[in-house]
Amino acid sequence: MRAESEPERFRRMLHAVKHETPQGVYASLDHWCRAVGYRTASAWAAACGDTDLCCHVEQLDRLLYGSGSSEATLDGAALAAAITRNRHARQHAPRTTRGNPLPELNP
Numbered sequence: 001m002r003a004e005s006e007p008e009r010f011r012r013m014l015h016a017v018k019h020e021t022p023q024g025v026y027a028s029l030d031h032w033c034r035a036v037g038y039r040t041a042s043a044w045a046a047a048c049g050d051t052d053l054c055c056h057v058e059q060l061d062r063l064l065y066g067s068g069s070s071e072a073t074l075d076g077a078a079l080a081a082a083i084t085r086n087r088h089a090r091q092h093a094p095r096t097t098r099g100n101p102l103p104e105l106n107p
Contacts, residue, residue, distance in 0.1 A: 006035065006036065009035050010087065013029055013032040013083075017029065022063050022074050023064065025060060025079070026064055041060075042054075047089075048089040052082050053082040056078060056082050059074065060074060
């Protein structure tokens with residue numbers, strides 16, 4: 001149970017960001033983002049509203065999937081700092097609600 005906790009997943013993801021290949025970084029970041037309720041790392045970064053974080057995540061996407069990606073590099077330390085700074089900004093994706101099914105108490 002501890003191995004699947006958010007703090008443990010976050011620790012593993014940060015280790016990947018600092019020490020693994022861009023493919024490993026992407027997989028680990030994607031896994032953590034899904035665990036906290038986002039479909040993609042880009043969606044999480046956009047929800048945080050940090051332009052620096054968005055730029056680093058876009059850079060990772062371009063590195064892996066963009067044309068001319070051989071010249072691009074990943075600054076793992078800067079990405080790790082941006083992720084850490086925004087870890088709790090919007091950790092869980094907003095859920096859509098359809099209104100409260102229960103009446104207000106003591107109106």
